Amino acid sequence: MAQDGVLNNAEEDAFKSRVIEKASGINSFSADFMQTRHMNVMDESPESQGRVYYKSPDMLKWEYIRPYDYQLLFRDSKLYILEEGQLSEVDLSSNKLFGKIGELVAGTVNGKILQADKDFTITYYRDRQNIKAKIIPKDKNLSGMFREIWVNFNKDHLIRSVRLIDPSGDYTEIFMKNIKINQSIPPSVFQN
Numbered sequence: 012m013a014q015d016g017v018l019n020n021a022e023e024d025a026f027k028s029r030v031i032e033k034a035s036g037i038n039s040f041s042a043d044f045m046q047t048r049h050m051n052v053m054d055e056s057p058e059s060q061g062r063v064y065y066k067s068p069d070m071l072k073w074e075y076i077r078p079y080d081y082q083l084l085f086r087d088s089k090l091y092i093l094e095e096g097q098l099s100e101v102d103l104s105s106n107k108l109f110g111k112i113g114e115l116v117a118g119t120v121n122g123k124i125l126q127a128d129k130d131f132t133i134t135y136y137r138d139r140q141n142i143k144a145k146i147i148p149k150d151k152n153l154s155g156m157f158r159e160i161w162v163n164f165n166k167d168h169l170i171r172s173v174r175l176i177d178p179s180g181d182y183t184e185i186f187m188k189n190i191k192i193n194q195s196i197p198p199s200v201f202q203n
Contacts, residue, residue, distance in 0.1 A: 015137050017135070018135040026168075030164065037067065039195070040192055041064045041196060043060070044185050045188070046075075047184045048183050061073065064196055064201070070084075071086075072085075079095075080095070081093070089101065098203060131148055132146070133145070138163075143161055145159055158176045158178045159176045161176070172184060
């Protein structure tokens with residue numbers, strides 16, 4: 012049984028290969044999520060719930076259901092935001108930061124972020140039976156938003172949770188459950 016701690020080069024290569032192989036077979040992904048925001052200045056940690064949908068190669072919908080209705084849809088090089096019935100649109104090809112955030116979110120959901128060595132410094136750790144990746148953005152704009160990102164994988168090499176840590180040390184933690192891979196997602200999910 013391997014010990015907890017940083018993976019050696021052979022373990023890291025084997026793990027990345029398994030995750031990337033698994034990710035290459037993902038044509039669609041959906042899951043429920045629970046999101047918790049932890050802030051040093053607050054005693055309580057606000058929680059949100061929702062659903063995430065991904066369809067290869069580049070459609071992603073992040074839908075908050077509780078405590079408010081809020082949707083982010085990445086499709087056709089655009090970001091559509093639906094908040095309180097108001098729809099706004101961002102052209103990702105002209106807004107590089109939003110484009111990188113879209114790639115980051117999709118890459119975190121489908122595991123392909125592990126192939127982004129040029130954009131991130133990635134260190135892998137074993138934590139009991141699970142592997143987690145510590146991801147540090149190299150891009151100054153992204154590192155101004157996220158000091159580091161922790162992606163935790165389950166034994167099936169799928170994303171179990173993501174922790175996004177701000178430069179201040181505050182963080183958002185997202186736990187995935189009811190994960191469904193390669194099941195049909197109605198086209199209406201990706202309409203705005």
